[in-house]
Amino acid sequence: MGLQVILGYSFWGFLGSGVVDTPDGGRSHRRALIDGLRERGHRVVFLQANRDRDEAHLDLTPIYDWDAGYPDIDVLFLEWRWPIPGRNTTTCGTPGHTCDLHRQQQLLDVYSARGVPVLLWDKDRQLPAEHPIRRAPAVAVCEPALHPAPGAVSLLFPVADEALDGADPVTLTKLRRDLPLVYIGNQYDRDEAFDRHFAPAARRHTHLIAGKWPRSSQWSDLNFAGRIAFDAVDRLYRRSVATVLLLPDRYASVGHMTQRLFEAVLAGCLPLTPATIREASRFTPRQLHISDGDDAANRLEQLLAVVGEQDHAEVLHACLARLDQFRLSRQLDTVEHTLTGLALRRVG
The missing domain is CATH 3.40.50.2000 (Glycogen Phosphorylase B;)
Structure with a gap:
């Protein structure tokens, strides 16, 4: 692909093995996707908390970039988060609170105002069919399904x-x-x-x-x-x-x-x-x-x-x-094709 972009990647999980008490299935494929994107010339910066360092005590900062602010990016890539009562819907700082949902909304608010397009990967099929983000002109929704929802793109979990x-x-x-x-x-x-x-x-x-x-x-x-x-x-x-x-x-x-x-x-x-x-x-x-x-x-x-x-x-x-x-190379082709479409929407 000729287009190489800076991806602001939002995920709530781990790149390494993480901790035992977590439901993060993305550990099986997330790092393969990220490394594949980087090998194809894209830059990736992570926009959620560095849970590998903070919870699993694995420091990957010499390899990957995290940013707690709002850096300049070309595309916002979301592993979609949804409301989980008692966990990410509570007030920040309360016991058991995780800030993934709040941070996701902040990212959407800031980058939408800047006109940055969004690639949204609904990995758990939690995005409601009636959600207005599906109809936003600069948003592409992907799902890991052979038969995704109307208008969504099939992006399967990658295997190296x-x-x-x-x-x-x-x-x-x-x-x-x-x-x-x-x-x-x-x-x-x-x-x-x-x-x-x-x-x-x-x-x-x-x-x-x-x-x-x-x-x-x-x-x-x-x-x-x-x-x-x-x-x-x-x-x-x-x-x-x-x-x-x-x-x-x-x-x-x-x-x-x-x-x-x-x-x-x-x-x-x-x-x-x-x-x-x-x-x-x-x-x-x-x-x-x-x-x-x-x-x-x-x-x-x-x-x-x-x-x-x-x-x-x-x-x-x-x-x-x-x-x-x-196969990872197939899924990378899908991501890049989707990114190209988003870039064209932004130009338009």
């Missing part, structure tokens, strides 16, 4: 090209896998999917559930381990035969796949996939599609019988091939 090109299904299937079934992720809006697709299979197979599940009393017979460190996610997937892709309905209906897919597949853990997910075959081969938890249990029995064998490697190869749509 090197990670995809270096993944060997034969090597991955030869790893020792002592855990038949795993789920890594938090409860948020997943109760129905968990109860239908995961719980029945977990009752028939040795399993582990890692993540924040504060309301799990109805599944008291299952093995909940609580949150684990981000660095432990890959290790847990590497000892597991299979997981289940659990999506809230607002994700499943538009083919919005989370980072759990490529985290699992790149570790050789096979993702059993509810067939109700829109275009499920775009994410995994049909032999991994399930109709419910009993179906998941039966499919897992079949997989356990071929662990480490050619059939195992072949189905993993099919999963790896489908990750190509998440």
